Amino acid sequence: MTEDFLDQVHWNADGLVPVITQDHVSKRILTQAWLNREALRTAVKEKRAVYWSRSRGALWRKGEQSGNVQELVEVYLDCDNDSVCYLVRQIGGIACHTGRESCFYQKLVDGHWRPVDPVLRDPDQMYGGSPSN
Amino acid sequence: MTEDFLDQVHWNADGLVPVITQDHVSKRILTQAWLNREALRTAVKEKRAVYWSRSRGALWRKGEQSGNVQELVEVYLDCDNDSVCYLVRQIGGIACHTGRESCFYQKLVDGHWRPVDPVLRDPDQMYGGSPSN
Numbered sequence: 001m002t003e004d005f006l007d008q009v010h011w012n013a014d015g016l017v018p019v020i021t022q023d024h025v026s027k028r029i030l031t032q033a034w035l036n037r038e039a040l041r042t043a044v045k046e047k048r049a050v051y052w053s054r055s056r057g058a059l060w061r062k063g064e065q066s067g068n069v070q071e072l073v074e075v076y077l078d079c080d081n082d083s084v085c086y087l088v089r090q091i092g093g094i095a096c097h098t099g100r101e102s103c104f105y106q107k108l109v110d111g112h113w114r115p116v117d118p119v120l121r122d123p124d125q126m127y128g129g130s131p132s133n
Numbered sequence: 134m135t136e137d138f139l140d141q142v143h144w145n146a147d148g149l150v151p152v153i154t155q156d157h158v159s160k161r162i163l164t165q166a167w168l169n170r171e172a173l174r175t176a177v178k179e180k181r182a183v184y185w186s187r188s189r190g191a192l193w194r195k196g197e198q199s200g201n202v203q204e205l206v207e208v209y210l211d212c213d214n215d216s217v218c219y220l221v222r223q224i225g226g227i228a229c230h231t232g233r234e235s236c237f238y239q240k241l242v243d244g245h246w247r248p249v250d251p252v253l254r255d256p257d258q259m260y261g262g263s264p265s266n
Contacts, residue, residue: 002244018151020162027160029153032216044241075241079229083165085237096212104218108177108208111135 005044006037010082017082021049021095024073024087030095031103033060035084047072049086066126068092092121099123138177139170143215150215154182154228157206157220163228164236166193168217173208180205182219199259201225225254232256 009017019035022028033051035043039059043050046061049070053060063069070088077084096103098119105117142150152168155161166184168176172192176183179194182203186193196202203221210217229236231252238250 005241005244005246008246018165020153020165022162029155029162029218032151032153032211076237077239077246078165078236079231079238085162098212103211104209105212106210108138111138113138113141113210
């Protein structure tokens with residue numbers, strides 16, 4: 001696999017760019033995370049969403065603990081080469097560690113963030129007491 | 134307007150969070166940009182997409198030069214309180230400074246980023262020689 005496409009990304013001073021993950025059918029935004037070069041290389045190679053976990057300082061294959069794997073359908077880069085979009089097939093229909101479909105479940109209503117999505121699965125069931133994505 | 138909703142956002146060390154802007158009907162991701170506290174406050178107040186321009190170090194009311202204003206329809210915050218989503222009505226149908234509908238027009242095809250969207254309007258016409266959003 002050529003790595004030219006990795007060279008073309010404008011990684012920031014920490015070697016990262018933001019990635020937006022979107023359901024490839026509904027187009028709902030599921031999560032926003034971060035990539036480094038290794039994460040993007042691995043995602044494309046393994047055809048699944050892979051991120052860089054800033055908190056853990058490690059490569060993060062989405063769903064490795066929860067089973068909520070995201071199969072990679074398409075990848076896009078923006079006009080400034082510093083933001084990536086993953087279009088994915090969300091296995092199990094749950095992207096968020098809270099057990100919701102999407103991480104973006106807090107809507108601004110009358111000046112307050114209100115949770116507007118149901119919890120579809122108990123996080124304790126997903127992680128067995130170890131909440132992580 | 135209460136400012137509690139601004140306090141709840143986990144601004145990074147630079148006082149910023151990423152924002153994803155999505156068409157409220159098609160759900161297409163139009164752009165990814167950055168917010169500081171003042172940008173989010175102003176966006177909600179003026180009901181239009183407002184960003185923080187890191188390159189210019191200034192508040193950026195989308196469309197102030199190009200006319201490609203984004204009317205703000207809904208605002209969401211993610212589970213970690215460190216990423217925002219704007220759902221907008223894109224006036225003119227063009228979000229990108231290249232004259233395309235979306236900034237995410239480079240698709241990864243066989244290991245190469247390929248532009249897959251047409252230019253709908255000449256950037257020179259939009260900016261009169263001063264390319265900026």
